[in-house]
Amino acid sequence: MTTYHFIGIKGTGMSALAQILNDSGEKVQGSDVEKRFYTQDVLEEKNILILPFSEDNIKDELTIIAGNAFSDDHPEIRKAKELGLTFFRYHEFLGQWLKQYTSVAIAGAHGKTSTTGLLAHVLGETYPISYLIGDGTGKGHVDSEYFVFEACEYRRHFLEYEPDYAVMTNIDFDHPDYFTSIEDVFDAFQSMADRVKKGIIACGDDEQLQEIQAKVPVVYYGLSSTNDFQAQNIVESESGTNFDVFVRNTYYDTFMIPMHGNHNILNALSVIAICHYEGMKAKNIKALSTFKGVKRRFTEKKVEDQILVDDYAHHPREITATIDAARRKYPSKSVVAIFQPHTYTRTKTFLQEFADSLSLADNTYLCDIFGSAREDSGKLTINDLQKLVENSNTLDIDNTGVLAKHADSVLIFMGAGDIQKFQQAYEESKLPNEPIIKRKNA
Template sequence: MTTYHFIGIKGTGMSALAHILYDSGEKVQGSDVEKRFFTQEALEQKNIPILPFSEDNIKDEYTIIAGNAFSDDHIEIQAAKKNGNTFYRYHEFLGEWLKQYTSIAVTGAHGKTSTTGLLAHVLNETYPISYLIGDGTGKGHVESKYFVFEACEYRRHFLQYEPNYAIMTNIDFDHPDYFTSIDDVFDAFQSMADRVKKGIIACGDDEKLQQIQAKVPVVYYGFADTNDFQAQHVNETENGTEFDVFVRNTFYDTFTIPVYGDHNILNALSVIAICHYEGMRAEDIKNISTFQGVKRRFTEKKVGNQILIDDYAHHPKEITATIDSARKKYPNKSIVAIFQPHTFTRTKTFLQEFADSLSLADKVYLCDIFGSAREESGKLTIHDLQRLVDDSTILDLSHTETLLTHSDSVLIFMGAGDIQKFQQAYEEQLTKHKNNTKLKNA
């Protein structure tokens, strides 16, 4: 039996792939840095070995899968190449593995992870499936009918895949360290569209996606009445959002999702469209209402009168969408944004857009920029963003108690770096504050 060794097994895509192979009956192990990641717990529950990096981890008979975060001069990659091991990069292996199934790639500048999670949930309630979600969650099934996976446009990695279907949520300028312009991003998505074998489900409200040329049928979804699948009569309730779906202007059914915001309705529409296209019954698709969400996407915790939300939002459009969801869900609470920019290149490119989107909150706290090892910081600092956001405050990790002053509020911790450490520090302050209050009242 082949042993698959993952170089960088704690990465979100890598850990998800490790779960899939393990669940499919393969032998799996991996190596990574010592720092603890949120993906680790699920790997440990399956007793998947996680080793420190060492060339001794590379045995002759192993098949090696390397994470995209590691360059060719990494000690284990060098050892594998020297040894002549069967060697794949993450996206290369995934491209081969998914050929066994009816594969559905979920791609787009924003909303990939939430949409992949939602689609996996709905299909999983009806069929045996495999899925790989960008929050580190993965599941394999020996008799899988479908393989649902998140496909990232960064460095055009998604061009390693030839899926049966692709959901395209939107095209937007991001990853400015790689893409040169919105046209460069469009070009990548057009190349991806050329690789799809059966059909594309695309958001018709997105101007760029309307320009995609494809050799397969393109089904459009959105709010505009020109779409094949259209959402109408949106109604926000205490439990979520309810809306009617029309298929080519004919009423199809009413659906409920346990979340808020137009972006979530669009994500749900894409899932309804692909499931309808594949012949699923409306009552089975309605399992969309029981979706519990994915990790780090509007993940909530209630502490006293405060709601703490952890969210991966790291682009101005995602920040806008997250604040919008919070306003709709908690219309009577004030919204406090705590934001850690991710990469200097992205911060510099979207400096004014970040300021505009953050200004939608009632109060803004900023954390130091989380840089990438691949870039130079230049002279940019968090103070450049602070100058553009009225009444914003720099949050110091050792003084998060300042957030205690926002008693009846929603605190949104946003970013793709290690913003969770600020939330953790604040939760420790909350516990301390609670204990002190108990002592005073004793």
């Protein structure tokens, strides 16, 4: 029996794929750095072996799946190629694996992870399914009818896939270390659309997506009346959002989601549209109301009179949406943004846009830029952003206790790096008579 060896198994996509193969009856192991990541908890629960990186891990009879973060000169990858082992990059293997299912790719500059999780939840209440979510969650089932997965546009990796369906949430300029312009991003999505076999579910409120040309049917969803699936009569409460759905201007049904903000309504509409297209009944699609969320997407915790929110937002548009969701859910509370920019390239490209979005909070704290070892900072520092944001200060790991002065507020910890360590340090500072414990490798 083949053993699949994952190089970089703690990565979010890699961890999820390893879980899927394990659940499907395959033998799985992997390697990574020894620093602990949240993704390894479930791997350990499933008794999936995790080894420290070493070329000695690579032996005959292994099939290798390498994470996209690792170059060809990585010792394990070099050894695998020397031995002539069967070798895949993550996106290459996923492209092969999904062919055995009715596959649904979730693509978009923003909202991929939340939408993938939401669709997997709703379909999974009716069918045996497999899914791969970008928060490190994956599930396989030997009798799966559907395979729902997150399809990332970075370096055009999603062009390895030929899905039956694609949900496209939006097109926006991001990953400026790879894409040159919004036109370059659009070109990637157009190429993706050309590879879809049955149908595309696209947000009609997005101007870029309106221009997509496809050889398969395109169903549009959104808040405007020109869409095939439209949300109307939106009512928000602290517990979530209710809205009516009209299909081609005819009332279909009323749905509830336990989230806030128009971005979450749009995500839900995309799920309703694909499920309707596949013939599911409205009563089954209403499983939307029991969705528990995905990791690091408006994940809440109450500490005394404060609400602490952990969120992956790392682009100005995502920050705006997250702050808006907090205001809608907690209209009487102040909103405090604690933000760690991710990569010097993105920070430099969107410096003013970051300032504009963060200015929507009542107060802002900025952590040092989480840069890549492969990047040149170009002398950019967090102070360059701080100068542009009113009511802002810088924050380091040793002075998180300053956040305690924001009583009865929502504190949103945002970023794609290791912003969680700032939230953890703050929570530990609130423990009575206990010092802040600095984590190893924090």
